[in-house]
Amino acid sequence: MREEEIAAGLAAVRNRIEVACTSAGRDPAGVTLVVVTKTYPASDVQVLAKLGVTDVGENRDQEAAPKAAEVAALGAQVRWHFVGQLQRNKCRSVVEYADVVHSVDSVRLARALAGAAERHRDRPLDVLVQVSVDGDPARGGAVVGSAVEPDRDVDRVALTIAEAGPLRLAGVMAVAPLHWSAGAAFEKLAEISARMRAAHPEATAVSAGMSGDLEPAITHGATHVRIGSAVLGTRPKLR
Numbered sequence: 001m002r003e004e005e006i007a008a009g010l011a012a013v014r015n016r017i018e019v020a021c022t023s024a025g026r027d028p029a030g031v032t033l034v035v036v037t038k039t040y041p042a043s044d045v046q047v048l049a050k051l052g053v054t055d056v057g058e059n060r061d062q063e064a065a066p067k068a069a070e071v072a073a074l075g076a077q078v079r080w081h082f083v084g085q086l087q088r089n090k091c092r093s094v095v096e097y098a099d100v101v102h103s104v105d106s107v108r109l110a111r112a113l114a115g116a117a118e119r120h121r122d123r124p125l126d127v128l129v130q131v132s133v134d135g136d137p138a139r140g141g142a143v144v145g146s147a148v149e150p151d152r153d154v155d156r157v158a159l160t161i162a163e164a165g166p167l168r169l170a171g172v173m174a175v176a177p178l179h180w181s182a183g184a185a186f187e188k189l190a191e192i193s194a195r196m197r198a199a200h201p202e203a204t205a206v207s208a209g210m211s212g213d214l215e216p217a218i219t220h221g222a223t224h225v226r227i228g229s230a231v232l233g234t235r236p237k238l239r
């Protein structure tokens with residue numbers, strides 16, 4: 001039965017989080033599990049909510065918008081985290097259902113999101129700056145000290161969010177680059193987070209760690225882990 005499958009995956013992941021917190025000397029209450037439900041149906045989100053999951057993540061607006069509406073219609077209450085690459089023309093839709101956006105990586109995107117949030121919601125939207133820990137501008141993520149591309153400079157992106165009334169700067173997010181060890185990537189992210197908190201003490205969230213690397217993420221201070229396949233099963237190949 002699907003519910004038993006999900007319950008087993010969830011128990012295993014919750015156990016991994018606890019073990020990682022114990023070895024890091026951290027309180028598991030300081031780590032929020034965001035179950036990434038992309039490719040899985042609204043009925044799975046309903047099961048997750050029943051099993052005590054409060055936070056779910058999605059990476060594409062085309063999938064997330066109808067799913068969030070369906071979940072609401074089923075009467076389940078969850079917080080929606082938008083974790084994927086975000087196009088400016090999707091901001092209007094995303095602000096309608098998202099409670100947190102993890103993936104703002106440019107000044108232009110921050111401004112577009114602020115504009116949409118201003119018109120389409122009555123409370124501030126939590127926003128994390130997605131950073132590229134290896135500084136490679138070819139992939140997603142804002143970059144530290146990017147003199148070349150001011151639009152992608154971490155400090156400017158953070159300041160734009162912090163100064164936008166409809167947005168609340170919540171912290172940083174990263175995906176470990178393929179050619180880096182997860183430990184090195186999340187150590188670097190922790191440094192970037194500390195730098196940001198020096199200027200913006202409220203930006204305490206560190207979104208790091210997926211199914212394969214949640215342990216090193218917790219070692220290096222993750223406050224949010226984004227877990228898909230370890231809870232819900234291996235996704236069919238996308239596209």
Ligand SMILES: *Cc1c(COP(=O)(O)O)cnc(C)c1O
Nearest residue numbers: 036059083210211226227228229
């Ligand atoms: C899909 C996705 C995840 C979850 O990945 P798993 O390896 O299935 O745990 C986390 N973060 C982002 C940005 C994703 O797109």
